[in-house]
Structures are given as C-alpha cells and as structure tokens.
Amino acid sequence: MLRPIEPTSPPPETIRLQPTSGFSRVLAPKELWRYRDLAGQIALRDITVRYRQTALGGAWAVLQPIGFMVVFSLIFGNVAGIASNGLPYPLFSLAALVPWTFFSNALLLGSDSLVSNSALVSKIYFPRIFMPAGVIVAGFVDLAISLAILLVIVLAWGYAPSPAILALPLLLAIATAAVLGTAAALSAINVRYRDVRYVVPFGIQMWLFVSPVVYPSSQISEPWRTLSAVNPMVGVVEGFRWATLGTGAAPWDLIGISAAAAAAILLAGLAYFDRVERAFADFV
Amino acid sequence: MSEIAIEAHELGKRYTLGVRGRGYGTLRESLVEAAKRPFDRGRRERQPKGDQLWALKDLSLTIRSGEVVGLIGHNGAGKSTLLKILSRITEPSAGYADVTGRVGSLLEVGTGFHPELTGRENIFLNGAILGMRRAEIQARFDEIVEFAEMERFLETPVKRYSSGMSVRLAFAVAAHLEPEILLVDEVLAVGDAAFQRKSLGKMNEVAKAGRTVVFVSHNLAIIQALCSRGVLLERGRVKADAPINEAIDRYLRTLESAASEDLLQRSDRDNRAYDETLVRHLEIRDAGGTPNVVVAGRPAAIVVDVTEHLPSMECQLTIVNSLGQPIATLDSEMLAPVDVRGPEPGTRLECRIESLPLLPGRYRIDVIVKAKRHIQDGLQAAAFFDVEPGMIGERPIAAEADGDVSLPHSWRLPA
Structure with a gap:
C-alpha cells in the first residue's frame, strides 16, 4: 500500500525549467549523480542484450578481432609483405585489432544510440549522455574478453609481458575518451541528420587505414609519423603493441600527443552534445 | 499541505512547423541553405523562417502540493506539451516553471521496455527509467509482480508476452512509483476491464496519499472521478481553471460550439x-x-x-x-x-x-x-x-x- 510522504524527509528541492543556453547539462555532475542508478541500468541492459539470442554469444567478442587477424595476416603479412617491426604478423595485427575493435564497435553503436532509443528520448527525461556512454561501457565487457585472449596468445607464442603492461589502463582511457567524444557528437548530429548512419560505417573503414593497424607507424617518415598521433588511435594502437608484446621502445611521443588529442575530442564532443541536447525530444 | 508544487509563469513552447512534421532533414539541405545564406541576407527579414506554432503561449498556472488536477481540452490544445515540459523531456521556449519535488511521469506505458530482456530485468530497467532508485525497486519488487499478476513469466523475455501482459507489467511498475508529483497522460485506457478498474483504484490511492497529480485523459468520466480541479486549455492557453465539474461543463460547451461551426475551419x-x-x-x-x-x-x-x-x-x-x-x-x-x-x-x-x-x-x-x-x-x-x-x-x-x-x-x- 502507498505510504504517505514522510514529513521527516528533507524538503524537496525546486527545479526551475526554463529556456537554457550555454553548457549546463552534460557537464552538471550533480545531475549525473542523481540519475546514477539509471546509468547503471542502461549499461546493464546494453551488456545483457548484446548477445542475447545469438548462438555464439560472447564468443563474438573474440571472433571479430581473430577473424580480421587471419585475413590481415594472409593479405597484408604474406601477400603484400608489409613490415611488422620484426614481430610475427598475426601477433602484430591482433595487438592492434583488440583496441581497434572496441573503438569501432563503440563508435558504430554509440553514434546510433540516441536514434535507436528514440522512444525513450521522446518520452522520459534523463541525462541523454547515458545513451552513448552506456554502449561504450557495454563495450568494455567485449574488450575484457578479447584482451584476455590476446594475452593468452601472446604467452603461447613465447612472449612474456613486461612491466609495460601497466600502461594499458592509460591507453584504454585514451581510447575511451576519444570514442565517447566522437560518439557523443555523432549521435547528437544523427538526431537531426540521419546522414550520420551512412557516414559512420564508411568513416570507420577510412579511420582503420589511417591508424597503424595493418602497418607499423615506423613505416611513416618523420615528421608525419609524430603528427599522425593527433589521431588518438595511433597512440593507442602503437601503445597496445608495446604494452602487450613487451618489445620495442615505448612510443611515449605518440601516446602523449594522442592523449592530448583524445582530451580535446572528448571536450569538444561533450560540449557539442550539451549544446544540442535540449532539443533532442523535438527532433528525434 | 499548502506548499506550491508547480508554478508555471508565462510558459511558452514554440515549434517550427515543417521541421517537426518532416521528422528530420538531411545534411545536404542544411549545407545548401548555409551556402545560400550570404546571398539572401536582405530577404530574410521579410520572409519568416518556416511556420511557427505556439503549442503553449503565456500559460501561467499554480498547483499546490496534494492537488489532483485534470488537464482537459481539444487535440492540440497543449495538454501533452505542458506535461512534456513539466517532465523535462523538452524545454520551454519562453517563461519558466518551478517544480518542487521529485517528478514521476507516465507519458506512455511501457516506454523503455526492451523486448529481449526478461520481465524481471525489465522491471529494474523500467523502474530506473521512471526515476526509482534500485533499492526502492528491490523493496517493492514483490508488490509490483503481484499487481501485474505475472509471477510465472518473470524469466520470460518480454517479446514473448502478449500485449496485454506487457501493458500490465508496465503499469504495475509505474503505479508503484512514489514521486511527490505524478504526471499521467492517457494511460488508463489499457488492459482488460478488470485491470482498468484496478489501475483506476491505484490512481485513486495515489491521489489520496497526498501526492500531487496532473492528469490528462480524454475520458472525462475518469477525470471527473479522480480530479478535484480542472484546467481547460485552448490553443495553448488556460481557458478555464475551476472545480472539475465546472471545467468539464465548459469543455463540453466548447466542444458543442466547435461541432456547430464549419468543420473545415477547425484546427x-x-x-x-x-x-x-x-x-x-x-x-x-x-x-x-x-x-x-x-x-x-x-x-x-x-x-x-x-x-x-x-x-x-x-x-x-x-x-x-x-x-x-x-x-x-x-x-x-x-x-x-x-x-x-x-x-x-x-x-x-x-x-x-x-x-x-x-x-x-x-x-x-x-x-x-x-x-x-x-x-x-x-x-x-x-x-x-x-x-x-x-x-x-x-x-x-x-x-x-x-x-x-x-x-x-x-x-x-x-x-
């Protein structure tokens, strides 16, 4: 039965609803905290639903990077004979494909997240950033599985992890910042312009080839090698190779530039999201 | 119980027609428009940019805590827009509304149900969407399941539910919300007669427990039974604000005068x-x-x-x-x-x-x-x-x- 409102509960606060401008929503931590349970539920939903009614389930998290590894090894490693820094090409590409798969899946699903949840967006209030963010959090589960498989394969191949592996959290933070910033901006544009749906899959393909996934960035001549790190995935991918295979010199220059670039993308993406968020329900 | 729960001051909401009707534009249209813009700067003053419609205009309204208010009016009078603003789904274009207390909104039953999730998972998801804390849902879980009458189907994905079952579950979750302010839009017209009666009883209980309720329905009998005060909206403005019976009378009279005018003139x-x-x-x-x-x-x-x-x-x-x-x-x-x-x-x-x-x-x-x-x-x-x-x-x-x-x-x- 319904309980009457307890008189002892703290006086409810007053919220003023009025036309707003500027940055007031996403970047309001109080608001995000108030809706923390919903954030958890959305992430949980995205994780649970991901592989429901699939025969292979979580194995897809592994099959995707492994499949690419096999194809890339045959084509780029054997046929085209692309250099791999003296590493076996399968390891060389898999170490890059693990963060890349996380990034590309999160970007693909994240940029569609507001539109595919339009029923929610137009009926219920909540901080909209939870939609792209939830997809990314769900992506962490896949990432954890594929990372574990990567480490097993690395060990089986006879490479021992070095202390460099401790850099992984930093690299993941860079990848997450980059994908959250990009997916937030794209999902917001998608609300107005469905062109995003066609641009994103195509853009991801392009992005793959400007990131050193199938080739080592050492093949690029300076200063372009260093400059290329404004693409955050350059630092992440090269950093992943160094951190998981434990060979070669630490690419701190690339990682540093990529971290700065990712931070800039995150801020710009969230700022744009924040500016247009208030009109989502009118357009979606 | 005399604090103010909702205070709307000259609230307005403007939609640009065409943009809203078409749903979404393509990037090309915007780019073309942006490219043209420098050339027709002089003309823009004279040509208004699309048709603008004020769904709400200068609406002022005070609702005290504990009041149960029915919003009535024709289609397009602004009832749903007002609820959307109060539930923060959309922002007003003018004026402001002060809302004191936690708001729960029931704008559409079953919003946010995910077909692949089981009944149990959806109860938690839906509860969170409606603004409940996880602990609250946990505490009321059994009550919700019992109200919806579906103990046996808790572990079944919602996509296998009949439409009646999912509506029952959705209403059960929503009805166990405990916000200080409840906004309800036309949700009681669901389920079979027995379930409707049960839902109505539940709404009655909510109203009696001292919560503020703002209610939109075309079913005047339900409004009359639940509400003590009626606000009649017409073209985005408050046309009448009176005890419920009086407001309904006014509404029926406007309906009749609308029926006697040329139907093609009606908006x-x-x-x-x-x-x-x-x-x-x-x-x-x-x-x-x-x-x-x-x-x-x-x-x-x-x-x-x-x-x-x-x-x-x-x-x-x-x-x-x-x-x-x-x-x-x-x-x-x-x-x-x-x-x-x-x-x-x-x-x-x-x-x-x-x-x-x-x-x-x-x-x-x-x-x-x-x-x-x-x-x-x-x-x-x-x-x-x-x-x-x-x-x-x-x-x-x-x-x-x-x-x-x-x-x-x-x-x-x-x-």
Whole structure:
C-alpha cells in the first residue's frame, strides 16, 4: 500500500525549467549523480542484450578481432609483405585489432544510440549522455574478453609481458575518451541528420587505414609519423603493441600527443552534445 | 499541505512547423541553405523562417502540493506539451516553471521496455527509467509482480508476452512509483476491464496519499472521478481553471460550439493525419426530420462528406456519451458481407444503423477517415446529436432509463 510522504524527509528541492543556453547539462555532475542508478541500468541492459539470442554469444567478442587477424595476416603479412617491426604478423595485427575493435564497435553503436532509443528520448527525461556512454561501457565487457585472449596468445607464442603492461589502463582511457567524444557528437548530429548512419560505417573503414593497424607507424617518415598521433588511435594502437608484446621502445611521443588529442575530442564532443541536447525530444 | 508544487509563469513552447512534421532533414539541405545564406541576407527579414506554432503561449498556472488536477481540452490544445515540459523531456521556449519535488511521469506505458530482456530485468530497467532508485525497486519488487499478476513469466523475455501482459507489467511498475508529483497522460485506457478498474483504484490511492497529480485523459468520466480541479486549455492557453465539474461543463460547451461551426475551419484535427482529404461535414439522421435529432429504435444513417475522393477510403466512427466515454465504434475496416463499395469515385461515406439502440440523451461522434493505409483526417466531436425517446425492439424506452444503450430482448416470466 502507498505510504504517505514522510514529513521527516528533507524538503524537496525546486527545479526551475526554463529556456537554457550555454553548457549546463552534460557537464552538471550533480545531475549525473542523481540519475546514477539509471546509468547503471542502461549499461546493464546494453551488456545483457548484446548477445542475447545469438548462438555464439560472447564468443563474438573474440571472433571479430581473430577473424580480421587471419585475413590481415594472409593479405597484408604474406601477400603484400608489409613490415611488422620484426614481430610475427598475426601477433602484430591482433595487438592492434583488440583496441581497434572496441573503438569501432563503440563508435558504430554509440553514434546510433540516441536514434535507436528514440522512444525513450521522446518520452522520459534523463541525462541523454547515458545513451552513448552506456554502449561504450557495454563495450568494455567485449574488450575484457578479447584482451584476455590476446594475452593468452601472446604467452603461447613465447612472449612474456613486461612491466609495460601497466600502461594499458592509460591507453584504454585514451581510447575511451576519444570514442565517447566522437560518439557523443555523432549521435547528437544523427538526431537531426540521419546522414550520420551512412557516414559512420564508411568513416570507420577510412579511420582503420589511417591508424597503424595493418602497418607499423615506423613505416611513416618523420615528421608525419609524430603528427599522425593527433589521431588518438595511433597512440593507442602503437601503445597496445608495446604494452602487450613487451618489445620495442615505448612510443611515449605518440601516446602523449594522442592523449592530448583524445582530451580535446572528448571536450569538444561533450560540449557539442550539451549544446544540442535540449532539443533532442523535438527532433528525434 | 499548502506548499506550491508547480508554478508555471508565462510558459511558452514554440515549434517550427515543417521541421517537426518532416521528422528530420538531411545534411545536404542544411549545407545548401548555409551556402545560400550570404546571398539572401536582405530577404530574410521579410520572409519568416518556416511556420511557427505556439503549442503553449503565456500559460501561467499554480498547483499546490496534494492537488489532483485534470488537464482537459481539444487535440492540440497543449495538454501533452505542458506535461512534456513539466517532465523535462523538452524545454520551454519562453517563461519558466518551478517544480518542487521529485517528478514521476507516465507519458506512455511501457516506454523503455526492451523486448529481449526478461520481465524481471525489465522491471529494474523500467523502474530506473521512471526515476526509482534500485533499492526502492528491490523493496517493492514483490508488490509490483503481484499487481501485474505475472509471477510465472518473470524469466520470460518480454517479446514473448502478449500485449496485454506487457501493458500490465508496465503499469504495475509505474503505479508503484512514489514521486511527490505524478504526471499521467492517457494511460488508463489499457488492459482488460478488470485491470482498468484496478489501475483506476491505484490512481485513486495515489491521489489520496497526498501526492500531487496532473492528469490528462480524454475520458472525462475518469477525470471527473479522480480530479478535484480542472484546467481547460485552448490553443495553448488556460481557458478555464475551476472545480472539475465546472471545467468539464465548459469543455463540453466548447466542444458543442466547435461541432456547430464549419468543420473545415477547425484546427484541432488528429495530428497523425495526412490531410489529403478532410472531413467537410458529418451528420446523423433518421428517416424523417431534422439532422442530428434521431429517435431511439428507428433506422439511422451517419453521413460523412469529405473534400477529396481517394481510392479505398475507410471510415471509423466512435459514438461517445456526454461524459466522454466511448460507447460504440463503427469501423468500415472490419468488413461484413452487408458492406457495399460503389463503382464510382465519390466523397460521401455512409454508415447505416438498422435500429438505433441508444437511450435518450446527448451523444457525440468522433470520426477518422483513412486511405492509402494512413489516417487522412480525424476529428473529435464532429457532430453532436440528441436521441429522442422511441421504441427499441417494439418496447417503449423510458426517457430516464439508466445507461447508454438498450438491447432488443424478450422476457419469459411466470404468471
């Protein structure tokens, strides 16, 4: 039965609803905290639903990077004979494909997240950033599985992890910042312009080839090698190779530039999201 | 209990037509427009940018905590827009509203159900979406399941539920919200009769527990039963703010005056409509006499005239009693062998009733015209009509009989 409102509960606060401008929503931590349970539920939903009614389930998290590894090894490693820094090409590409798969899946699903949840967006209030963010959090589960498989394969191949592996959290933070910033901006544009749906899959393909996934960035001549790190995935991918295979010199220059670039993308993406968020329900 | 829960001050919401109707534009259109912009700077002053519609305009309203308020008005009067602003789904374009206390909104039952998740998982997801803490949902979990009557299906994905089951579950979650302010939009029209009665009881309980409730429904009987105060909106403004019975009376009077004006002039049309053909005129008549005055038990015909001929038009008529409760739906899409579709194109649709089974009183007719698989036009209260006492199945009908309809029947009685 319904309980009457307890008189002892703290006086409810007053919220003023009025036309707003500027940055007031996403970047309001109080608001995000108030809706923390919903954030958890959305992430949980995205994780649970991901592989429901699939025969292979979580194995897809592994099959995707492994499949690419096999194809890339045959084509780029054997046929085209692309250099791999003296590493076996399968390891060389898999170490890059693990963060890349996380990034590309999160970007693909994240940029569609507001539109595919339009029923929610137009009926219920909540901080909209939870939609792209939830997809990314769900992506962490896949990432954890594929990372574990990567480490097993690395060990089986006879490479021992070095202390460099401790850099992984930093690299993941860079990848997450980059994908959250990009997916937030794209999902917001998608609300107005469905062109995003066609641009994103195509853009991801392009992005793959400007990131050193199938080739080592050492093949690029300076200063372009260093400059290329404004693409955050350059630092992440090269950093992943160094951190998981434990060979070669630490690419701190690339990682540093990529971290700065990712931070800039995150801020710009969230700022744009924040500016247009208030009109989502009118357009979606 | 006299604190103010909701204080709206000169609230306005503007939509740009076209942009909203089309749903979304393409990037190309925007780029082309952006490229053109430098060249027609002078002209822009004169040409207004698209049609603008104020769904709400200068609306001021104060609702005290514990009040149960019904919002009534035609389609497009701004009821739903007001609820959307109060529930923070959309921002006002002008003015402000101060809302004190936690707001729960029930704008559509089952919003946020995910078909792949089980009933149990959806209860938690939906509860969180409606603003409940996880611990709260946990505490009320058994109550919710019991209210929805679905212990056995908790681990079944919602996509395997019948529509009735998912609606029951959704309402059960929503009804166990405990916000200080509850916004409800037309959600009680779900489930079977027993469940509706249960839902209504629940809403009554919510209202009695001292919560503030703002309620939108077309069913005036439900509004009358639940609310103590009625706010009548018209074209985005408050037309009347009075005790519920008075507000409903005002509303019914505006409905009648709307029905007597030229139907083509009305702006409160169904907002899903495609408008390729419009209802020009609607009336009910029996063998003789005046339109819109019919005699109980006599043959009657409802005639709908539309502006344009479209191939394969269909028509749905709903007869509604004076409390806003629908009594009967006459739907041409439910085919019967007695239906006739003529060989010629035309703009007249006619529905014949062999013997009008309505008791004396005042009724209205809502109409929807469909063609090309879309709603083309829809009007509530397209006509009002009076039923005069008569004979139904050779039995005289008393003027003061209870109910809305009579059934042809016969008795077998002892001596």
